[in-house]
Amino acid sequence: MLKFILITTGWLIAHTPQIVLRMFSWILGHGIFFLMPRRRRLFFSNLDHAFPDRPRAWQAKIARQSSCRIIETALLSLASPFFSDQRLRAMSTMAPEAVKFFTDHHAQPYPLIVASPHIAYWESLTSLGLYMDVPLPEFGVIFRPVDNPTADAWVKSTRERHGLRLLSRKDGLAESFRILRRKGTVGVLFDQNAGLQGALTTLFGRVCSTSELPGMLAERSGARIMAFYPRRLGFWKLHFEAVEIKHDGTAASVTLALNRWLETSLSSDDNLCASWLWSHDRWRHQDMPAKRLRLETKRDLLAADLTARGLNAMPRKTRVFIRLPNWLGDVVMALPLLRAIRTSRPDAEITLIAKSAFLPLLESWSVADRLEPLPKHGLGYFPHFWKLRLRYPDFYLLFTNSVRGDLEAFFTRCRQRFGIVRPGRRRPLLTHRYAVPADFDEGQHHQLELWENFLRAFGLNGSLDQTPIAHRLAPIASATIGLIPGSENNPEKRWPVEHWRTLLHQLLQAQPTTEFVLLGTANDQPITAAIANGLDPARIHDLAGRTNLPAYVEKLRACRLLISNDTGGMHLANALGVPLIALFGPTNPVRTGPVFSAPVEILQPPACPKTGGASLADLSPDAVSTAVTRLLTPDS
Helix, strand or coil: CHHHHHHHHHHHHHCCCHHHHHHHHHHHHHHHHHHCHHHHHHHHHHHHHHCCCCCHHHHHHHHHHHHHHHHHHHHHHHHHHHCCHHHHHHHEEECHHHHHHHHHHHHCCCCEEEEEECECCHHHHHHHHHHCCCCCCCEEEEECCCCCHHHHHHHHHHHCCCCCEEEECCCCHHHHHHHHHCCCEEEEEECCECHHHCEEEEECCEEEEECCHHHHHHHHHCCEEEEEEEEEEECCEEEEEEEEECCCCCHHHHHHHHHHHHHHHHHHCHHHHHHECCCCCCCHHHHCHHHCCCCCCCEECHHHHHHHHCCCCCCCCEEEEEECCCCHHHHHHCHHHHHHHHHHCCCEEEEEEECHHHHHHHHHHCCCCEEEECCCCCCCHHHHHHHHHHHCCCEEEECCCCHHHHHHHHHCCCCCEEEEECCCCCCCCCCEEEECCCCCCHHHCCHHHHHHHHHHCCCCCCCCCCCCCCCCCCCHHHCEEEEECCCCCCHHHCCCHHHHHHHHHHHHHHCCCCCEEECCCHHHHHHHHHHHCCCCCCCEEECCCCCCHHHHHHHHHCEEEEEEECCHHHHHHHHCCCCEEEECCCCCHHHHCCCCCCCEEEECCCCCCCCCCCCHHHCCHHHHHHHHHHHHCCCC
8 A cells, every 4th residue: 555655646746747846845845834833943943053143034044945845855755766867867967076986986996985964855866877977886775664565665676776776774784894895885874863873973062863884884894985965956956966074994983074074064055054854853862851861872972073173071052941949948959960960961051040149159150051030920920931932942950849830841842841740749731750759758868869869760870969169268267157047938947036145145255256147138137136136246247138149158158167047048058168057946857958068967956856846946055055166176
């Protein structure tokens, strides 16, 4: 049946007036572009990744032309078996340098590999013999067979009518090597979407998986490599061109040289660029969810690729959007994971989406390439994310667990959106979900562990770096002791004011040369004012609500020691490497305790379970004072 359909359709196309076919190609090509939004977005995404500096009007023109040329190619593939040799010759010409190349090869045969890029009219290679004044040496072309044996036999017979032999990718490789040993020619379609069987390389700075077949054949046979391609001059009007590709005889050099030639050709020639199949997902091997956060394939040529291009670091062309949590402490705890993503995907252009107040802090961490502030709530909130769709993110990671966050990601039209789903919940707007195992008791595991499990489920590799991000500013001898007595989101997490005052009385006597700084937000000012009331103003400095986040960071860095409730500032100080005494009562330090490898002592009330649940009022000032002495004199 398939053979009958191919023959009938091909015959009808071959006998249809060309003006009708030209109109059909134009209408259907533009229909694909305008009426298939997912396909149109893939066109634009590929072109924007490859040519981010080109105007959108240029990208749209190339996309429309490419779409039409796909249809032209399909029609020609079906119709060409019914064309006479005379008609085929009338449709095409060959560049003089290409003719000379093959003529010289005929006079002095040598192993030759003809590599064709995956562009429109790719099957025209099989008609090569029509345009030569001399007979071609033995010529085999590697192709992908049709699944239907009857249809495959018919396709093979029609493509072999001009003297070339079709060799199946499944069982024709051995014959390819034999042809090359006989100083013949082998034609290969080289592709940048070889999946896990290809080699990691870059194309337009973006990691892809390139077929190594031309390189493997060349390495084992010593063959020369020629890039051969059709240039479109008009509807079913072609001009064949050829360029010899220089290489050092290794498979790697051939693979990399072909990619560089293709990249240069597409960048400098709009006509050839429009013939490349931009509607194909050339970087699809990176889309596999289970391996999204790492680079993996059969062979890694990235180091050699960078060296050949004179680059010291991987171009960051894979666009990753990461929605950070809304609380400062959670943002800080995510830092080891952000570091791991940067290591696991060195090609990632990381965009962090977070509250605008956090952006100066995030910038200082140097783990992102772009920072995107959350817009103000209102009518323009979700339209802001709709505008971000034109940045064409490749995948979107959500550390949030809200419908709002899922809607944000959905409006960017990112094809892959990853998040965590807890038992009994649904997040239908995500495309890929990490389901928290039913036996995973979050109260017995740290939040960082859950996030790590989430990311490793999608390919994150390597260990987490939990070293602090900065050193303290001032020498220890002259530094202050900081206190954070507030808590933004839960009054039960606050140690009582009278306990703070008692502690300060004790420390003022025990540390006669030390000054103390009270830190917090504007909402904490009543608390800090009550604590400082009546105490020595020359040694007690109340800065609650008087610092923005960068200044807050600097004050923390200057501390010799910090005493804090369970709050965002506690996590920030820990990340800065400041020695810390963390006061936990009702909350769970097993789940939300400090994560960085700086000196930390967690204090809980007597008889309090490790997972929290007691009142902070039961934690005495004497216990905290003793811990201060212990932490400040660790050798005693």
